[in-house]
Amino acid sequence: xxxxxxxxxxxxxxxxxxxxxxxxxxxxxxxxxxxxxxxxxxxxxxxxxxxxxxxxxxxxxxxxxxxxxxxxxxxxxxxxxxxxxxxxxxxxxxxxxxxxxxxxxxxxxxxxxxxxxxxxxxxxxxxxxxxxxxxxxxxxxxxxxxxxxxxxxxxxxxxxxxxxxxxxxxxxxxxxxxxxxxxxxxxxxxxxxxxxxxxxxxxxxxxxxxxxxxxxxxxxxxxxxxxxxxxxxxxxxxxxxxxxxxxxxxxxxxxxxxxxxxxxxxxxxxxxxxxxxxxxxxxxxxxxxxxxxxxxxxxxxxxxxxxxxxxxxxxxxxxxxxxxxxxxxxxxxxxxxxxxxxxxxxxxxxxxxxxxxxxxxxxxxxxxxxxxxxxxxxxxxxxxxxxxxxxxxxxxxxxxxxxxxxxxxxxxxxxxxxxxxxxx
RNA sequence: GGACAGGUGGCCGAGUGGUUGAAGGCACCGGUCUCGAAAACCGGCAUACCGGCAACGGUAUCGUGAGUUCGAAUCUCACCCUGUCCGCCA
Numbered sequence: 001x002x003x004x005x006x007x008x009x010x011x012x013x014x015x016x017x018x019x020x021x022x023x024x025x026x027x028x029x030x031x032x033x034x035x036x037x038x039x040x041x042x043x044x045x046x047x048x049x050x051x052x053x054x055x056x057x058x059x060x061x062x063x064x065x066x067x068x069x070x071x072x073x074x075x076x077x078x079x080x081x082x083x084x085x086x087x088x089x090x091x092x093x094x095x096x097x098x099x100x101x102x103x104x105x106x107x108x109x110x111x112x113x114x115x116x117x118x119x120x121x122x123x124x125x126x127x128x129x130x131x132x133x134x135x136x137x138x139x140x141x142x143x144x145x146x147x148x149x150x151x152x153x154x155x156x157x158x159x160x161x162x163x164x165x166x167x168x169x170x171x172x173x174x175x176x177x178x179x180x181x182x183x184x185x186x187x188x189x190x191x192x193x194x195x196x197x198x199x200x201x202x203x204x205x206x207x208x209x210x211x212x213x214x215x216x217x218x219x220x221x222x223x224x225x226x227x228x229x230x231x232x233x234x235x236x237x238x239x240x241x242x243x244x245x246x247x248x249x250x251x252x253x254x255x256x257x258x259x260x261x262x263x264x265x266x267x268x269x270x271x272x273x274x275x276x277x278x279x280x281x282x283x284x285x286x287x288x289x290x291x292x293x294x295x296x297x298x299x300x301x302x303x304x305x306x307x308x309x310x311x312x313x314x315x316x317x318x319x320x321x322x323x324x325x326x327x328x329x330x331x332x333x334x335x336x337x338x339x340x341x342x343x344x345x346x347x348x349x350x351x352x353x354x355x356x357x358x359x360x361x362x363x364x365x366x367x368x369x370x371x372x373x374x375x376x377x378x379x380x381x382x383x384x385x386x387x388x389x390x391x392x393x394x395x396x397x398x399x400x401x402x403x404x405x406x407x408x409x410x411x412x413x414x415x416x417x418x419x420x421x422x423x424x
Numbered sequence: 425g426g427a428c429a430g431g432u433g434g435c436c437g438a439g440u441g442g443u444u445g446a447a448g449g450c451a452c453c454g455g456u457c458u459c460g461a462a463a464a465c466c467g468g469c470a471u472a473c474c475g476g477c478a479a480c481g482g483u484a485u486c487g488u489g490a491g492u493u494c495g496a497a498u499c500u501c502a503c504c505c506u507g508u509c510c511g512c513c514a
Contacts, residue, residue: 046475048474083494373453
């Protein structure tokens, strides 16, 4: 969520931000309405608070008189009348504030200066690593995976539905290896604190990171309990310190966790649906960082490096893509996607998306820090990134490390947990 | 799921209708003292919003929401959470 002051003092900047996302048309009316409501709200507040101050004086007077055992009927009647006026004024203020909040919660973050304007066609490849393998002679992952008994797509569909996968044997073991290898790397070498978090979270948590109220249809939920299955562990991790004030000395903080992720993928039917490329439930190791807004961009570069390290150790060629404003997520101010080349599909697959959200999420979730040397609390800057998403890494691995006889070489990085050099 | 008990500031902890944003203590910050430190003493120390260039003034906040009242941390109701015991279950 943006600061209301944005609507007040930097409204052109806000409009420009929407324009860069290609969404000015969509949000022009919203911004105008917010601006008007803010004025209206402030006028009402001033008026109501004036009445309240008057009533408080009368009330104090009543107290004094009663204590002195004197007649207090007159101020009591006056206070009662004021109370009715206040109630009437608040009856209109309430809906105004509710509507204003609703509008503000629906406006996406403004991207940083170096984010290209426009839609995804303006995305920029900033660097790449490794050499993509030629597509010839490589079988797609669903063929190799099924042939080697690592994947059971049919039974996944039987048990749960399309978009749900059963991994088995060495395939299941490979996913466990991903978890161990990635978490050990992030905690052991990059200083992340490992967490194990709930996958079912409440409405306030989903609102804190920006999934709600706008994207309720994209999520699985448990209606009876008003709980939601997380689309990423960014959600519980970023909300860990909701409504808290940290010390500046504690920043930056870095967390990593393995979790299941659930996505309806509504509206993306037919896209990348072969094999495990787009599924409703998958696992992922996530990285989340808290820092000051000033540290945000540098922390993003650092975190992208951590995700890249995983790909390098897996020996998978990848490229780093700076997303254009229009392709940048709702809460994000700048996002790098890491894409691995899949020779079987002949496409680059997004295996990580690393974002800096400035204080956008922190303002929603009310996560602050006390500046060194005192002063008013400030909102933290939150970052999140996958490090990495399992299914697509699995797919890329089966294809990229595929050998002529159909077997798959296991990268050194995973061998301690897979327990062998080759899966055949 | 059932029965009790309880939720007050960073922490502990008073407070059961009238200057209580809230005693006291701890922690923390500044100062005095000291060669330095500790101790002692003095002072400071919540957050958000509204108005104001500012100084400052106002409003709200004692789990959350509603209600009673001229007035609620204190009374009523609902919900949430925590603890203990019982039942059930991985």
